[in-house]
Amino acid sequence: MSDMKGAHGAVPVAAPVLQIDNLHVEVRQAGRVTPILRGVTLSVSAGRIHALVGESGGGKSMVAKAATGLLPESAVTTRGRIVLDSQDVTSWNERRWRTLRGRTVSMVLQDPLTALNPVRRIGAQMADVLYLHQGLRGAAVDAENLRLLEQVQMRDPAQVLRQYPHQLSGGMRQRVVIAMAWACRPRLIICDEPTTALDVTVQKQVLRLIHKLVGEGQGVLMVTHDLGVVAKLCHSMSVIHGGRILESGSVQDVFAQPQHAYTRALLAATPRFDRPGHTLVPVDDGLIEQLDAEARAYDRCQAVLA
Amino acid sequence: MTRPMNPIAPSPLLQVRGLGLSLPDIARKRFFSAAPLKRILRDVHFTLESGATLGVIGESGSGKSTLARALTMLMPPQDGELLFQGRNVRSFGAADMVAYRTQVQLVFQDPMSALNPRRRVRDIVSQPLRVLGQLARDDRDGAHAAAQLLERVGLASQLGGRYPHELSGGQRQRVGIARALALRPLALIADEVTSGLDVSAQARIVALLEQMQRDNGLALVFISHDLSLVRSLCDQVLILREGVVVEHGDAANIFANPRHAYTRELLDSIPLPEPDPGWLERQTVA
Numbered sequence: 001m002s003d004m005k006g007a008h009g010a011v012p013v014a015a016p017v018l019q020i021d022n023l024h025v026e027v028r029q030a031g032r033v034t035p036i037l038r039g040v041t042l043s044v045s046a047g048r049i050h051a052l053v054g055e056s057g058g059g060k061s062m063v064a065k066a067a068t069g070l071l072p073e074s075a076v077t078t079r080g081r082i083v084l085d086s087q088d089v090t091s092w093n094e095r096r097w098r099t100l101r102g103r104t105v106s107m108v109l110q111d112p113l114t115a116l117n118p119v120r121r122i123g124a125q126m127a128d129v130l131y132l133h134q135g136l137r138g139a140a141v142d143a144e145n146l147r148l149l150e151q152v153q154m155r156d157p158a159q160v161l162r163q164y165p166h167q168l169s170g171g172m173r174q175r176v177v178i179a180m181a182w183a184c185r186p187r188l189i190i191c192d193e194p195t196t197a198l199d200v201t202v203q204k205q206v207l208r209l210i211h212k213l214v215g216e217g218q219g220v221l222m223v224t225h226d227l228g229v230v231a232k233l234c235h236s237m238s239v240i241h242g243g244r245i246l247e248s249g250s251v252q253d254v255f256a257q258p259q260h261a262y263t264r265a266l267l268a269a270t271p272r273f274d275r276p277g278h279t280l281v282p283v284d285d286g287l288i289e290q291l292d293a294e295a296r297a298y299d300r301c302q303a304v305l306a
Numbered sequence: 307m308t309r310p311m312n313p314i315a316p317s318p319l320l321q322v323r324g325l326g327l328s329l330p331d332i333a334r335k336r337f338f339s340a341a342p343l344k345r346i347l348r349d350v351h352f353t354l355e356s357g358a359t360l361g362v363i364g365e366s367g368s369g370k371s372t373l374a375r376a377l378t379m380l381m382p383p384q385d386g387e388l389l390f391q392g393r394n395v396r397s398f399g400a401a402d403m404v405a406y407r408t409q410v411q412l413v414f415q416d417p418m419s420a421l422n423p424r425r426r427v428r429d430i431v432s433q434p435l436r437v438l439g440q441l442a443r444d445d446r447d448g449a450h451a452a453a454q455l456l457e458r459v460g461l462a463s464q465l466g467g468r469y470p471h472e473l474s475g476g477q478r479q480r481v482g483i484a485r486a487l488a489l490r491p492l493a494l495i496a497d498e499v500t501s502g503l504d505v506s507a508q509a510r511i512v513a514l515l516e517q518m519q520r521d522n523g524l525a526l527v528f529i530s531h532d533l534s535l536v537r538s539l540c541d542q543v544l545i546l547r548e549g550v551v552v553e554h555g556d557a558a559n560i561f562a563n564p565r566h567a568y569t570r571e572l573l574d575s576i577p578l579p580e581p582d583p584g585w586l587e588r589q590t591v592a
Contacts, residue, residue, distance in 0.1 A: 055504040056475070170366065199365035199531060200575040204589055207577070211586045225504060228577035232585045251581045269505040270579050271512075271534035273561055280538055282513065283506035 015086065016043035017187040017219035018067055018105075023080035024302070025066060025243075036062050037243040038298055039080065044188060044219040049210070051222045051234035051251070053266070055283075059243035060223045064190050067221065068105055069097030085187045102133045106181040110193035112173035116165040122176055123161030126183070133184045148179040152209055171202035175209065182213055192223045207233050227270050231255060239263045242295040261287055317392030319493055319525050320354040320377070320410070326385030327369075327376050346372045347383070347549045352542075356492060357523040361540030361557065363533055363572070369549040370529045371415070374497040377527065378412045379403065408438070411486035415498040417478035421470040427481050428452035428466030434488040455484040459514055476507030483514065493525040494518070500535065512539055533576060537561055545569050 025037040037059050044050040054060045065071050066082060069092060081090040085104050089097070109115045117125055126145045130136040136144055142161075149157035152175040165173055174194060181189050191210065195203040211233055214220055222234055230237055230251060238248040239260060247260040258264045268281040328343040335341035347369045354360050364370040375381040377388070379395060388395040390406055398406060414420035421430050432448030432455070435441045441448050453463035459480040470478055479499055486494055496515065500508040516539065518524045530536050536543060536557070543560050545553045545568070553566045564570045577585070 055506060200533070201365065201571060204575040204577075204586075208586045208589060226577070227505075227579035231579045231581045232577040255579070255581045266505060267579060269509040271505075271508075271532065271538050272578060273534040273537035273573065273576065274578060276537065276558060276561070278538060280509035280512055282509040 016045050016083075017085055018042075018044040018221060019083040020063070020067065021081050021083075023063075023066060023082065024078045025062060025071065025075050026078055027072070027074050028076055029074045035243060035295075035299055035302075036075065037066070038295060038302075040240070040243065040245055041080075042238045042245065042248065044221050046187070046219050047214060047217050048236065049214055049220040049222050049234045051224060051230040051237035052240055053224060053227065053230055053237055054240040055225060055266075058241045060240050061192060062243070063240070064107070064192050064221065064223050067188070067190060068101065068107055069094070102129060102186065103184050104186050105188045105190065106184070106186045108174075108177050108181045108189065108191040108194045110196050112170065112177045112197075113165060115177050116173060118165055120164070121161065122163055122165065122168070126161070126176070126180055129180050129183050144183075148183055149176070151182070151213075152176075152179045153205075154179075169202075170198055171206065174198060174202075174206055178206070178209060178213070182218070185216070186218065188219050188221065190221045190223065193225070194222075195229065196224075196226070203229075227266060239266070241291055244295060244298065246291075262291060316356075317389065318353045319356040319358075319391060321389040321392075322350055322352050322354075322377070322386070323389070324386035325350040325373075325376060325383050325388060327372060327381060327383040329372075329381075345549055347376065349386070350546075350551055352544055352551075352554060354493065354525050354527065356525050357519065358542060359519060359526045359528060359540040360542045360544060361536030362527060362529040362544050362546060363531065363536055364529075364546035365531060365572075367548070368546040370531075370546055371497055372549075373546070374412060374495045374527070374529055377495050378407060378410055380412070404438075408434075408489040409491050410493045410495065411489065411491040413479075413482050413486045413494060413496045413499050415501060417475075417482040418470065420482055421478065421485075423470055425469070426466065427456070427468050427470065427473070430470070431455045431466070431481060431484045431488060434485060438489070440489070451488070455488055456481075458487060459484045460510070474507070475503050476510060479503065479507075479511055480514065483511075483518075487518070491524070493527065495527045495529070497529045498531070499528075501531070508535070515539065533561075533572060545572070 020040055020042050023037050023040040026033050026035045040063055042050065052060045052063055077090060081088055084100065123145055126148065127141045130141050130144055145161055146157050149160060154160055154172065154175050160168065195206050198206060207229065210220065224230060234251050236250050237254055239246045239262060241262055247254060247263050254263060258267060265283040265287055269283055271280055272278050325347060326349060327347040328345050330341035331344035332341055350373065352360065362370050362373060372381060376383045382396065395406055428449055432441065432452040435451055436448055441451060445451055452466050456463050456466055461477060461480055465473065473481065500511050503511065512535065515526060519526055528536060528540055540557050543555065543557045544551055547568050553560055553569045560569065564573055
């Protein structure tokens with residue numbers, strides 16, 4: 001189902017940098033158990049961008065958190081495994097995760113203003129990353145900071161290093177965050193809605209940047225609700241709802257022949273300026289009810305099997 | 307100003323002529339002196355007929371939210387004319403201004419900050435009627451009016467008993483719209499009302515606005531950064547950049563033959579949901 005050839009040329013596929021198998025996560029809070037991921041399986045290969053698509057509450061951010069060891073305390077992994085760069089990290093504790101974050105896996109979040117410290121200069125924040133993960137200090141940091149900002153095509157990088165986050169535009173801030181995420185050349189980068197807060201013209205530049213940086217061999221898990229971003233940037237995709245992967249495949253195949261009714265519904269609800277007669281069709285309530293019923297039936301089967 | 311001479315040929319609902327607005331620029335303020343003014347809107351012209359839909363497109367900082375506030379006189383413009391049914395809104399007294407604001411209602415981008423978190427949905431929705439003393443005599447608490455309004459925006463009347471945080475984002479935005487409809491306005495100014503929503507919730511809001519426009523002849527100023535959404539909803543389009551209108555006219559026309567380079571750039575920047583591996587590489591960097 002999830003063959004990686006197609007759209008972007010037949011590049012030989014290396015071992016995945018992220019492999020999630022049959023992952024079950026539930027939240028236990030105030031005596032109540034709520035399943036949030038129900039057997040999620042996906043993989044991200046080096047040099048490839050895999051999209052995780054769905055609406056809010058579908059579990060896509062939970063997958064991103066699980067893959068960076070940032071699940072909340074109340075979340076318990078009951079089954080399945082997460083393999084990151086050939087290491088089984090499923091039951092790792094916070095101390096071990098810290099050895100991976102930044103070096104093996106890093107994250108780009110939706111809102112760069114909350115990802116950056118408002119009272120510290122950009123240069124100092126980038127220096128932290130370089131010191132923590134690479135032990136760089138002094139002049140070496142300055143040189144590397146400049147190189148990283150040039151790599152993300154920042155105009156006037158020397159000036160930006162002396163500035164505070166609020167002095168930069170949204171697009172510039174997101175470039176800084178991307179520069180920091182790529183700083184240690186991690187194997188996997190998780191982008192959680194990285195362009196949702198940006199204007200279209202700026203979004204295009206940031207997408208171009210991610211496209212270019214992936215050429216250096218990282219794998220990217222792109223968490224998004226925007227099917228346009230998926231179509232133009234990503235190689236393969238998974239559609240998630242109710243913590244279940246409903247459909248996976250190459251971007252070309254899924255868009256050409258969406259197998260699941262929910263995928264078709266998402267496409268029909270996406271506005272398109274190039275089709276004047278295209279009326280937006282909201283996702284059908286009956287379909288959502290059916291999906292929820294399936295999820296509950298799935299939970300009952302799991303309870304019997306356990 | 308003056309009332310229209312001939313009442314048989316009605317004036318357009320809203321006419322905006324040479325509208326300009328400046329705000330103090332705090333970033334350039336110096337000690338012991340007033341902050342210098344910065345132009346936010348410059349020479350904006352358009353006409354909104356009753357029942358028409360105008361899409362205002364702009365990126366962040368283009369002045370589109372300021373335009374929404376200027377049109378509702380929350381931020382009174384300093385230059386130009388704003389005519390409501392031919393009468394100059396800038397010279398309205400208090401009573402005329404209340405009447406104007408009941409007719410031209412604003413729906414805000416973020417319902418979480420626009421709805422009082424400590425009040426129940428039915429009280430929020432019926433508040434405009436309560437303030438203006440328009441609740442029916444047998445409906446002192448506004449429960450009946452609220453139920454009707456919620457029904458109009460496709461929400462179950464039981465939701466009236468809830469607080470805003472107990473609703474989904476799409477439901478909250480519909481509460482905001484229900485409140486704006488309470489006083490039976492002639493026009494809605496919708497400022498980025500779908501930007502925080504999922505595509506399906508967004509499609510529902512668009513369908514609701516379309517229905518309001520069709521059934522009640524409501525005029526709509528739909529402010530958005532999403533060109534595709536504007537295309538599916540609006541007959542007229544106005545494109546703002548740094549407070550200046552770069553293009554204005556018939557939506558079908560502008561989307562088919564954008565004349566201004568900036569409009570073309572906006573259209574070219576939209577990633578359409580159609581796989582195209584070479585798309586990003588073909589894009590020129592500004």
